[in-house]
Structures are given as C-alpha cells and as structure tokens.
Amino acid sequence: xxxxxxxxxxxxxxxxxxxxxxxxxxxxxxxxxxxxxxxxxxxxxxxxxxxxxxxxxxxxxxxxxxxxxxxxxxxxxxxxxxxxxxxxxxxxxxxxxxxxxxxxxxxxxxxxxxxxxxxxxxxxxxxxxxxxxxxxxxxxxxxxxxxxxxxxxxxxxxxxxxxxxxxxxxxxxxxxxxxxxxxxxxxxxxxxxxxxxxxxxxxxxxxxxxxxxxxxxxxxxxxxxxxxxxxxxxxxxxxxxxxxxxxxxxxxxxxxx
Numbered sequence: 001x002x003x004x005x006x007x008x009x010x011x012x013x014x015x016x017x018x019x020x021x022x023x024x025x026x027x028x029x030x031x032x033x034x035x036x037x038x039x040x041x042x043x044x045x046x047x048x049x050x051x052x053x054x055x056x057x058x059x060x061x062x063x064x065x066x067x068x069x070x071x072x073x074x075x076x077x078x079x080x081x082x083x084x085x086x087x088x089x090x091x092x093x094x095x096x097x098x099x100x101x102x103x104x105x106x107x108x109x110x111x112x113x114x115x116x117x118x119x120x121x122x123x124x125x126x127x128x129x130x131x132x133x134x135x136x137x138x139x140x141x142x143x144x145x146x147x148x149x150x151x152x153x154x155x156x157x158x159x160x161x162x163x164x165x166x167x168x169x170x171x172x173x174x175x176x177x178x179x180x181x182x183x184x185x186x187x188x189x190x191x192x193x194x195x196x197x198x199x200x201x202x203x204x205x206x207x208x209x210x211x212x213x214x215x216x217x218x219x220x221x222x223x224x225x226x227x228x229x230x231x232x233x234x235x236x237x238x239x240x241x242x243x244x245x246x247x248x249x250x251x252x253x254x255x256x257x
Contacts, residue, residue, distance in 0.1 A: 021056040021067035022155075028053070028068045035077045044068075052076060060168070061224050061234060067155075160203050161185040164222040169193065171227075193227055201225055208244060215244025 023031075025044050032039040039047075045066060048055035054072035057064050156167045158178045165187055167176065175190040187203040202209045206217045210230045217223070217232065224231045232240045 019054075019069050019071055021054075021058075021069055023068040023070055023073065025066055025068065028073050031070075031073050032077065035081075037077060037080050047076070061166070061222075061231065158187065160187040161205060162219045162221075163203065163206075163217055165203065165225065166223070167225045169199075169225055169227055189225060199225070199229065201230055207248065210244070213241065213244060214248055216248030217244075218247060 025041050025048075028044050029039055029041055032044070044053070047053040048057075048066045048068065052072075053076060054069040055066045056069075057066055156176065158165050158167075160178060160180070161184075167173075167189065169191060171191055171193040173189075173191045175188055177186075177188040179186045184205040185203075186205075187201070189201040190199070192198050198211075200209075200211055201223075203217070203223070206219065208215050208217050208223070208230075221232050229237045230240060231237055232243055235243060
C-alpha cells in the first residue's frame with residue numbers, strides 16, 4: 001500500500017479518532033504548549049513538511065493548509081519527554097562521577113564526599129521520581145486534549161443541489177441534515193461555537209437563511225460555514241451579507257454569527 005492510500009484510509013470511518021486528520025496547526029500548537037513544549041506555527045508546519053508529524057494538506061477557501069493526526073502529536077511529545085529524561089539522567093551520572101573524582105584528593109575530602117554522596121543520590125532519585133510523576137500527569141492531560149479537540153472540530157463537505165457547502169467550525173454541532181430526495185434539495189445546520197455563539201443555517205434550493213437573515217444564492221455558489229459566520233464564494237462576511245440581500249428578500253441582521 002502506498003503513502004497516498006494510507007493517507008486516504010486515514011480519513012475513513014474505520015480509523016480511530018486519533019488517526020483522523022482532525023487537528024489544525026493552531027490546535028497542534030496548543031497541545032505542545034499544554035505538554036510544556038511550546039512550538040511556533042512555523043515549527044509545526046516544518047514538522048509536517050519533514051514528516052515528523054502525520055499531516056495532510058487540504059484546499060480551503062483561503063488556500064492550502066495542513067491538518068494533523070492527533071496520534072502523531074502525542075507520539076512526538078512522548079519522544080521529546082524521553083529525550084529530556086535521558087539527558088537529565090546523563091547529567092546526574094556526570095555529577096556523581098565528578099564527586100567521585102573529587103573524593104580522591106585527600107582522606108579527609110574523600111570521607112566528607114562519602115558522607116555527602118548518598119544524600120545527593122537520594123535527592124537525585126527524588127527529583128527523577130517527581131519528574132516521572134509530572135510526565136505521567138502531562139500525558140494524561142494530553143490524552144484528554146487529543147480526545148476533546150477533535151470532538152469539537154467539525155469539517156464536512158456536502159452538496160446541496162448546485163451548491164457546495166463546507167462546514168469548518170469549532171464548537172458543538174447540534175444539527176446537520178441534508179436531504180436531496182425531494183424535488184428541492186434542503187440543508188439544515190445548527191451549532192454553537194466554543195465561545196457559546198449560536199448559528200443556524202438553512203438552504204432550500206437557492207434560498208438561504210442565516211439566523212434571521214434571508215437571502216438567495218446563485219446557481220453554483222459555494223458556501224463556507226465557519227467560526228465567525230457564513231461566507232459565499234471568496235467573499236468576506238460583510239460582502240456575503242450584501243450579496244444575499246441583493247439576491248433575495250433581505251432581512252434585519254447580518255450574516256455573521
């Protein structure tokens with residue numbers, strides 16, 4: 001099986017959630033920061049480019065972007081923790097060797113060093129145990145974030161008549177229903193963003209309603225339902241409002257959430 005087949009299979013329902021390409025670059029950065037290893041957006045993009053992370057490049061309304069499989073972020077953070085643990089152990093052994101060398105200077109110094117070395121070893125062991133406990137806590141927290149973030153990230157693409165509708169939104173999805181059985185295809189969406197802003201979108205043929213704004217699409221128009229509202233084609237939210245009002249009956253509110 002080649003790499004393209006593996007990437008295609010990774011988005012299938014048979015794959016576990018942590019193997020789906022469900023994290024944005026920004027969400028991956030949040031996971032690194034939560035684990036105590038903050039990384040810049042550029043650094044994570046480089047990880048994708050050199051395949052340190054399992055990523056998939058997709059086309060969006062604003063251009064290409066990477067989506068990341070959560071398991072690969074967890075795997076890389078575990079690797080970073082392991083490398084740091086080995087480095088800490090090596091430094092500890094170097095300190096013990098130095099103390100042993102100092103102990104050979106004189107009987108008096110050797111005796112004094114001999115009395116101090118067990119205490120230093122006990123202190124080093126205590127620090128290492130504390131470090132491992134913190135690493136376990138971070139791993140559990142990371143697992144929770146890896147589980148929660150994909151659950152709150154929704155990316156779906158559906159066809160409603162002549163309109164391509166993309167849902168790319170963080171938060172909670174209460175309803176998403178598409179029906180093309182009737183003579184006029186319909187689409188219903190209801191959700192709440194992470195900052196608790198509600199958004200309702202309904203499409204019936206070329207008619208569209210965004211919260212309290214009623215308007216009309218033109219055949220072939222694409223619709224993006226994002227965190228800040230609804231955008232048509234490559235227009236921003238303000239232009240979308242004017243566009244829908246001009247095509248349809250208009251309304252009293254904006255197309256923004």
